[in-house]
Structures are given as structure tokens and as C-alpha cells.
Amino acid sequence: MLSSDRDGETPVAQTSSGLKTFDDLRRETADLYVRLKEQNIREVVLASTSSYAFATGFLAALHADCHIIVPPNALPGMLAHFVGRDCPLLSDIEGAGGAYQFLIDGSIGRAVDFSDLDPARACLDFYTSGSTGAPKRVPKKLSQVENELLVLDQRWGGALQGSATLGTVSHQHIFGLYFKLLLPLCEGRLFFPDTFEIWEELLAAAPPGACLVSSPAHLTRIPPFDPLPDAEKSPVIFTAGGPLPFEAAQDARAKFGPLPTEVFGSTETGGIASRQQKDPRTPFTPLPGMQTRIDGQGLLSVKSNYTDDEDWDATNDIVELLEDSSFILAGRANQFVKIEGKRISLAEVEKYLTRSEFVTDSAVFILKDGKETLVAVVELSVSGWQTHQEIGAFRLSRALRRELSPNLENAALPRRWRFVKRLPVNAQGKRQQAAMNELFAGPGGAN
Template identity: 40%
Template sequence: MIPAPLAALLAGTARPGHAVVAWRDGEALTWDRLRGDVGALAARLDGERVALRSEDGYAFCVGLLAAAAASCPVLLLPPGAPALIESLAPHWDRLLGDGGEPILTGAAAAPPAGFDPARATVTFLTSGSTGQPKRIGRSLARLEAEVAAVAALAGPLGPGCHRATVPHHHAYGLIFKLLWPLLAGRPFAARSYPLWEPLLAELHDGDVLVSGPAHLARLDGLASARRPDLILSAGAPLPTAAASAAARLFGRAVSEILGSTETGAIAHRPGGGTMAWLPLPGAEIDHDRDGLLLVTAPWLDGQARGADRIVPALAGGFHLLGRADRVVKIEGARVGLAGVEAALAALPEIDEAAVVVLPEGGTTLAAAVVLSEPGRLRLADDGAFRLGRALRNRLAERLEPAARPRRWRFVPSLPVNALGKRTNAAVMALFPSGSADA
């Protein structure tokens, strides 16, 4: 179904009132119910700066639309994280949802007339690579345009439900879990699925599964007879083993989405792996003289420059070469951290690696490593210190001395956030000052 404008949806002219918006604990929540809930909440608001936090996707959607209809700028907050919420208090006047005023009260009213999504501002929080929160604002009109591109990419889908393992306060979750089905007339599951077992128990043929590497890498021992129409992953590259496991479990290849909070979704990679990224419908991808990604799209205000270096591929596609800001100076030499990670992952003892520069003199290269089965056996025999030294020596065939890590951590898995994205801050926390390697 072609996405309908939010203004028409709230006015009641685009969908019949009995059509299902969301499912929650077996209850069908309809468009009549949604419009009534949005109108009741909007009547309580008057242009204040609103912070929105709710793990219930339906309540979150009501809060977002009501605040926008009442001309209230909206800041999307994560669940939990009390210290973060407290630090952001100067940026909002009213907190709606979890820990604040109730979103759903049982009252109903017609939404305000004259809703203009171009004047409705939604602010996301993103940690980037440093772990420090940044506020990124986008209009609902821009998000609508992104939904149109996503729907055009997916093509016809069955009547199934959107179910997600990712949170909806991030741009990826908001677009693919809530706004896309909302605008396209497909229901979404109001509940969140941090664990696979409850999701698989409710999954149906024809559903859309919105996930990411943090969850798709944890499919061992699971079984499913259901066949979703579409499986999506975003936030970080999906390991080949995880993509293969998902394809075996669900009978369908995973489609990866590339984007950022600043740009929204810009490209996709059907089947994942080493295939080239292909621009989303309406997006134009180019690069500058330094190889940095440039993107133009209807959901962007002009041309945006990314932090990733790219190289063109056939049929208008491109390959990522890593982030430009991950080139550092070590002992006077330029070292690409992505290249060091690739050299480590090529060793038979290593499944996955993350490399950071520690603040100890600004030149200490450290590697957090997930070992393969041969690597774990060698760690048990040699210990952490000797294994780290042996791995550094093995890298002599591939890397100059400045690019070989001096400190090591051997971990069961690399730390990631809810979207499966790795941050420098989380990896650096594995190397507290003065600690010994282990």
C-alpha cells in the first residue's frame, strides 16, 4: 500500500476508522482509537518542549503525533538511563510516558486541524563514536519522505505485522518499526522484543522483521516455522555467519540498511556480505576528492557529507572503505584502524576485533578480540600475555610496527548498543588505566 500523508491520516480521510494500527497483547488498536488518543493528549499540550519516553510502541506513536499536532518540539528519550535523562532536563519542559505524565488516559478527542509535518521537529539522541550524546533534529515531513523511499524499495508486502527487536527512540526503529507501517497501512506490534523467544512465538508468515546485528548474531538453538516477507538489519555491518544463520532460520536472506541519524536510511544491501551498497530510491550517492561519501535525497536539506570513505561499484552502487575519522597518528605514522581490525580478523585465532587508541600518551593502540575456537584453545594453553605477544608478531607480515596493537583484551563478545553499533567509549572501557592485560 502506498504511504499516506500524516495530515490525511490524522484527519481521518486516508484510512477507515476500523483499520488496525497496532496489536498489543492480542488487542487490535484501530485508527479510530489512535485519533482519539492523539486528540486527547494534544488538548493537554500547548507548544511546550516535550520529552517522550515509552517502551510501548503504540503509546510512543500517540505521544509523538500528539506533540507534533500541538506544535510541541519532541525530544526522544531512551528507556532507563536516569543519569542521561537528568542531564537532558534543561532541554524539555514536560516528560511524557515512562517516568512522566501518562500518554494514554482513556479520554478521546478529535486531533487538532491544520497539522503541518514540516513544522513538527523530532530530535534524536545519538552517541556517535565517542559515547557523548548529540541531539539531531529532523522534521516529520523529512521522515515522511524517507518512509516513501523505504516503501518503494520494499515493494508489495503481505498483510503481516511489523515486529522489531530494536528500540523505537532511534531513527532506524522509529522509521522501520513505527512510521513505515503507520503510513503504509500495515499494523505494528506495540510491544518490544528484547528476546527472540517471545517474538518467534508471535511471528507470522508475511511479517516484517526489523532487527540488527546485536540480535541476529544470537540465533543459536532457535527454531521457527514462520516465513517473514522481509528481514532487515541496520546499525552496524552484519557478520556473514549471522546472515547465514538468519537465512537458514527464516528461509529468507537479510537485507541490510545503511544510514545514520543525520541522513536517515540512504542505501541497502540485499543479502548482505560483500555485495555493493545500492542507493535507496530517490537517493543520489557521490564522493568528494578525499573519497568521503556525499548523499542527496528528498528527506535531506541539501547535500550531506558522511564520515565514511567509499569507492564506486557497478550499477550505481558503492563499497565502504571505513570511516575517515578512524585514521590516527601512531609514532608519526598514519594508521587506519579499520585496516588493523581487518588484519586481525584475517588471523585464524580471531573471529572479530575492535581497535582503539588509548589516552595513555595518545599513541597506545589496543585491541579487543573475540577468539575463534583455535584461539580459545591457544589462550588456555599460553595465557593472555603470551597470546597477545604472539598475535602482535603474526601481524608483522601485514602491518608496520606502529599499526600493531600493544594492549589486548580477549572477550566473549564486543560491546555494542541496542542497535548493534560499537562505540569507542564502550571498547575503551575494557582498558581501564593501570590495568593489566587479560
Template identity: 35%
Template sequence: MIALHDLLRGRRAAHTPVCRDVSRGDAQDQAQGQTQGQTQDRVQGHSSSASKTATTIDHAAFCARVAAIAAHVDKQQGTRCALCIDDTYDFACALFAILACGKEPVIPASATPGYLADLAGAYDSVLTDASVQALARETSLMSDPASSAERAGRYTHIDPHAPLTLYTSGSSGTPKPIRKTLAQFDAEVRTLENQWRDLAGTATVVASVPHRHIYGLLFRVLWPLAAGRPFDRTAVNEPQQLQTRIDAYGATVVVSAPAQLSRWPALPGFATLAPVPRAFFSSGGPLAEEAAREYAAAFGGASPVEIYGSTETGGIGWRCQSASTAWQPLVGIDTRRGVDGALELRSPHLGHDDWHRTDDAVSFDANGRFTLQGRLDRIVKLDGKRVSLPELEARLMLHPYVAQAATVPLAGVSRERIGAVIALSETGSAALRASGRIALAKTLHRHLATYFDTVVLPRRWRFRIALPYDARGKLPATTLAQAFGPRPEGVEVLAEARDGNELHYELRVPPSLVHFDGHFPGVPILPGVVQLDWAIRLASEHVPGVDGLASIDRLKFTAPVRPGALLALTLAHDAPRRRVQFSYRLGERDCASGVIVYREST
């Protein structure tokens, strides 16, 4: 191990491998390599097969590249430099270049335009893939060996306590800066090496996770650099790509996320990976039990090593579900349960010696291991990405169609998703009536995509006249979740909007509705009395007195309604005459109509 601040000071052999890369003969992979900025820093190479070659960038080339970027960054105004670089090798070089010239790296969680615009005051300059690649071309054309050596000697000192800023989702609804020091990262990579040195050995680190979040930054970049273990330059997304790396590199360690690992067993090539990676690491959320069993069955009994932690705390615990589903604290981490049930810890990764409270509820067993029991705040993780529900809501409310917004996690068949309940503005209601629910949802989806990664965006939408506040003015998560299923009376309300004295609804008829039983055998049809009941119930939510039913006039049923149908319901209130006219449409067809007459309230 070498301390991160000593990485450029000549304490490692020049030929030590830093980064490896695989190029394949097909045009698609060549194009991918060009877009990811393959450079001419390859100083070693070997052929693993006729169609696959692996190239290695050694420590000497890494230091030279760092120095060239540092010379460029040193001339820029300001002290904070944002890293918006997808190429992992270029990112690592730029990160240490910024540190080497005494400036502060700022690592945004996303490179989307809206997100970066929000952080505009948090950085003074930006390094991108394009700017770093252009600099590499310029340096290779214009510099001579003597000037390169002089530059490399100038940029070797790094402050052990140099600051770095990462961003994560804050519970207040805005991106939250997490300022850490290089010493904290150094303490963490030493913990990782102490815990898994023998398991990782000299294997090449192959990853599917991005390096701009703390898990990828540590496991994919900083730990390999400190330990002298090479990392793969590009991300792998499927078992066949992983097998290509295994063929080229030999021994590997895989750094991935639960969503990726859960998907791989169903893909071609998974069960035949050979030689089997020395370890699969997973973080960003719990790995499904079924996926853990599949890895244990396929690869000799050991499921992936799961890491639990956060950007604020660094790593806290680990588990291997084939041995235990409880979490074991990492070496050097003290843990306890707080008075409110929250996990508390003391850790060298925190930068202080005090107890730190998390927002995860836990219970402990007799052996000091803990089980997670849910969040105490409103931060959720989807496919390994952390998102603040308040931030989603705040962004939604910036759109002119939205008066109020509430979001809630929804348990799906295979994974958790987010549902959004939207109280529409007058403009939004008009858009709903003109274009429909699906078009409106797509508009709001595009709006959010300016700020968030696609995987965390709401997948299910409900549009309302008002949000379902309770008597205390609260929006319980259970009430919000109920908006995404049938109401007790059976109707599922997808959207509602007001237009003067008219109420407009889009309804789904649940196929499992009990009223289809026996009506009729073999040809289920929604009973007319149910349609009438739905119209009365929905009208009563907005029209006082409708429950005091006097009569139903001009009742007509003109078309059958089958299970799963989408119905448009219009309620027109004539207050002076105490009447509500209702009409159901199925696509372009009228299927039911009538007039609800109610008594004068006493």
C-alpha cells in the same frame, strides 16, 4: 499511504490495524507485559492456538489514545517534550500527541540518568512509560464517550513541517542534536514504501531494534503507520519469540540489527520458522558475510535487506548480499565520491537540495553502486549502536582516577570492540596498586555505564603512566591498538603505575612466546634471561642510562613461570647509586629478583 501529518484527520478507516500484541500463558510473559504497559485499548482479538492469543489495536483506538495524551501534554509548561518510553505503542501515541498539540518531540538516544542529565537543557518536560500508563488508567476511569469524542476532534491538526529532535554521538565528544522535520520523515517513509511495498505487503512489522534511534523509528513506527501496516508492540529477541508472532499474526516482516541477526542462526527454532518472514531488514552496520549466507541458505536464497544511512542523512542505500555486496542508492538518492574520497549525496530526506558530505570513504563501480571503505572520523558502530570515541574519552577523564584517556576500535574474533588506554592520575595509580587492574577497570566501566549503553563500553583496558604519543604529539590508532598485544620483545604490559621512585607493572606472559620453544619440551618455562631482558627494557623507558648496563647483581630465580602467567614486576630506582632493583612475583610467590647496575652517562 497517508502523509504523517494527516494521520489523525480521519482519512483512514477506523478499523485499520495499527498495533498487534501477543500474550502467552506463562507467568514470565505476563510479568513482561505488565512492565511494558499493556493497556485496555485492545478492540479486536483472535485465538491462534490454545496458549497464544493476538490482540489488535485499531486506528480509532490509536487516535483516541493520542488525543488523551495530547490533552495532558498541552497543559504542561514549555514546548519541548522528551520521550523516554520503551513500549512501542505508547511511544507512537505520545509522539503524535506531542505533534498534535503543537509541541516538539525530543527523542534521546538513551534513557540512562547521566545521559538525560546532560540533556536537561534540551527539553522542558518528560513522558515516561509510567506517566503514560497512569494517564491511560485515569482516562479510562474518568472520561465519557462524549468528552473523548470532543477531545479527539480537537487534536487532529499536525504541522507538516513540525520539528523533531533526535540525538546521536557527535565527533566533538557530546551528544549531538539532529533536528529534522516531519516532512523529511514523510519523504523517507514514501521512499521505503516505493522501494519495498510489494515485498512488505500487509505483513505485520516485528522488530528487535529500539524505536528511539532513526532506523527503529522509521521502520518500526512511522513507515507502518503511514502505510497502514500493523506493527508488533514488543521486541523479539530470539527465533522462538518470532515464531510465536508468526503463529499469531501470519505474514511478518522482521526489522533487526546485524548483531541480532548474526546470533539467531545458532539458536533453536531458526531454521524451522514457518511461514518464513517476507523480509528481514538490517541496519546499524554491515551484516557479516557468513550470516548473510546462512539466511540465504535457510530461507530460499535471499539474504536480509541491509539499509545504509545515518541519523543526519536518513536512508542512503541498500543491498542484499546474496545478489551483491555493493550498495545500491535508494530510489531518489543521488550519490558521488568527493575529492577526499568521502561519499556525498543529494536526498529528499535531508530537507535541502545541496550536496551533503558524509564521513564514510567509498569507491564506486561502473553501475553506480558503491563500496564502503571505512570512516573518516572517529564514530564507530558496535552491535548497531553508534558511539563517539571522543565522547567516551571525555567521560573517562571526568573520573578522578584518569589523567588522560584514549580509545580505539579493536577487531575481535567475532565482532569489533573498543579498547581503552588510560594514563592514571596519582589517585588512580594508588587505586591500581591497592585493588588491582581488574577492580580498577570495573570502577571505570561503572562510571561510563551512567552515560552509555553497555554494548559500546570498552571491553579491554590498559593502564599506563603516560599515553604513547609520537614525536608529532599524535596518538596514532595503530600505536594504541598495539597496547593490546605483545610488544616486539614479547612482553604484554597490562598495567603500569608510578609510586615515587618505584614503577609497578602487571604483565602477561603470552603462551605463544617463541622463547618457550625447546625450554623445555613438554614443560615450557619462561627463561630467566627473558625476564631479565624485560626488566631492563621496561626500566629504560623511564630511567635514562639503564641501557648502559654495567652488571647484574644478586640475581635469583626462585619459581618457574609458565605460559599465560600474570606477573607483577616492581622496579625501584636508586638514582644516586645508578641501580634499579627488580622483583617479579607470581601471585603470592617471589619468582625472580636482582639489581641492574648501569654506568654513569658521559
């Protein structure tokens, strides 16, 4: 990119301080590149609040032959896992790396004659939160990143032509990084570097016909507002990180124009398939070049030119594979547990829980407290909180067990309960298992 003949006046990012062009990107990247080379830095942690700052740091570190570590967030506790003398922080957050930091501050460097990168040699490590909350390393070569971006451009580039991109998700996660930052950057489209937590602020900033990159957590909480006029409707709304409820998909279509495009995949596999929920059983269609197969237990494996070694990669997802290679998700293998000798579907318990008028959302899981107890964290509705205030947490949990009992065996009824205003999720909208476990560390029924 930096050695290309792209017009220097091409708009890149609409920051809070003004428009950044391709010339700005190249010159700010040059400053960081020179600073890294002068200090002979071989490895960096890259974490920033701004997607534009991330872009300059990403390109500078690649050209400086640095191994890049991408943590899932820039919180002090997370950065402490990685930052040190031999692995400084590259960030726009002043002081976040202590004595070991290169500040991304928008400084302009002298002209650098950038050469082409070798995508097979440049490497980076993504880290996910993992099911336990401990960071899990997922190594990638730049060639894998580039191959996937080419597939995404092949699939959606035509529809996105000329569209600016805004998002409610962080670029520190691979979905946000690809769809909110790298895809528009590579395609020469404008992107907004901020992560919008509030829909009203995103819509106030969005130009007509903008592409929106969001998550199920945000799309299930769209506030009431009038549908966008035709001239402003989004060409594509991308979402990933978990299943999008059918009702939320229909609500988004009513307000924004298109049905959200759900991208199914993981940090390990990259994007696997996509769908737009025309009905609740709309299957996922594999992305171009993606091969799929299932084993005897229905577990999905995938293969593409961006899976590891371009080989088959087993997932933890149970699917119903259709004749045209599309598939319907049936749950995750770890969503089935054995309790009292019976096979219980955690997803099924959650499904029946959320049918209650008292419940907005729920998470059911096994708490390993010495005897592996089935527990539920429940996000209550307005009527749920009113009932909670009237009868208390214990009686409310008994009432919910009674609502579940016509559909579930006794072994599938949660034994311990916690009631919360909002399920703990990260910036990507994924549930934070460690935080939910902590809710059961002490007594109490409401949090």
C-alpha cells in the same frame, strides 16, 4: 493520519495486553494531546519502552505544537540531560521524569477533531550517542521524516503488504523508529511494540510472513534452529547500524528465507542505499531519489529531499563508486589513523584479528591516554577463553600479535588489550565507545 478516514477497526499494534486498533490510537492520542495543551507545554522529551506508547506520544506532541526531543535511550543518566520544568518527559515509564512527566498510560480522551499537521513547521531533535558517548543533536523537520517514509514505502511497500513487523531494535533510534514503527503505522500494517532481545521469543510471537527489523549484532548471534517453513518465511529482514558479515547474511537466509536487506545511512542523512549480500562484494544501490558523489579522497556525499535543506550532505564514509551510481564501502575516514608516520586501517586490523580461532569479534581504536596508543577490545571465542584460562591474558595478547604480524606492520599491532565476553553495544547494535574506553581505565586483561 489522525484526520484521515482510516477505518477505526484497522489493527495497529499487538501489545501484551491485547490488540490496539486505529480507534484506540486516536482516542489515546487525544488524551495526551489535551493534557499537553492544557498545560501549554511547548517542548517534550519522548522516551518509552513500548513502540505503541511512543506512537501515541509522538502524534499527541506534534498536534500540540510541541518541539520533540528523542534521546537514544530512556536511562536515567541520559534523560537527565534533557528533562526539566520547561521540558517534561512524555513516557510510559512511571516516575522516570520525576516531577516533570506526562505519563503515557493508555487513558482514553474525549473526541478531538484533529487537523492536518504542517510538516514544514513541526520539528524534532534526534540525539545519537556520538563517538565519545556524549549526546549529539540531529534536528529534523517532520517533512524530512515524511519524505523518507514515502521513499521507503516506494521501495518496499509492495513486498511488505499485509506483513506484521517485529524487531530486535529500539524505536529510540532512527532506524528502528522508521522501520519498526512509523513505516508499518503509515502503511496500515500491524506492528509489535516490544523490543525482542531473544530470538526464540520473537519467533514464538511472530505470525506467518512477518517482517523482521534487526541489527548486525543480533543477526550474527542467531541460535541454531530449524529453518522456517515456507508459509512463515519473512518477506523482508531489515538491518542497519553497521556492516553485516557475509556469513551472517547467509545464515539468516538459510533460517528465515530471504537475504537480509542492509540499509546504509545515518541519523544525519537518513537512508542512503540498500543491498542484499549475494556475494561479499555486493554493492549498495541508492534508494529512489538519492544522489551520490565522491571527492578526491573517496569520501561519499549524498543529496535527497530529506537531507538538510535538500542539499549535499558529506558523510565520513570512503567508497568505491561504480558506473551505475552503486558503491562499495571501503571504510570510514576515522578508521584510518597515523601511527609512527604510517597510515593504518583499523578495519584491516580488526579483519585479521577476527580470522583467529580465538576471536569472535574485535574493536581496535586509538586510546587518547597522553600518547595515543593503539588498543584492542576482543570478544573471545570458546577456544579463546580456554586458552585465556590456560596461559593468561598477557600471553594470549602476545599470541594474537604473532598471528597478526605476517599481515600487518609492527605499527599496526595493538599495544594494549582487553578480553571480554561481549563487545559493549547499545540497543541498535552499535559499539559504545565510552564503555570501551572505560575498560582501559585500570589494570587488567580480561573483563
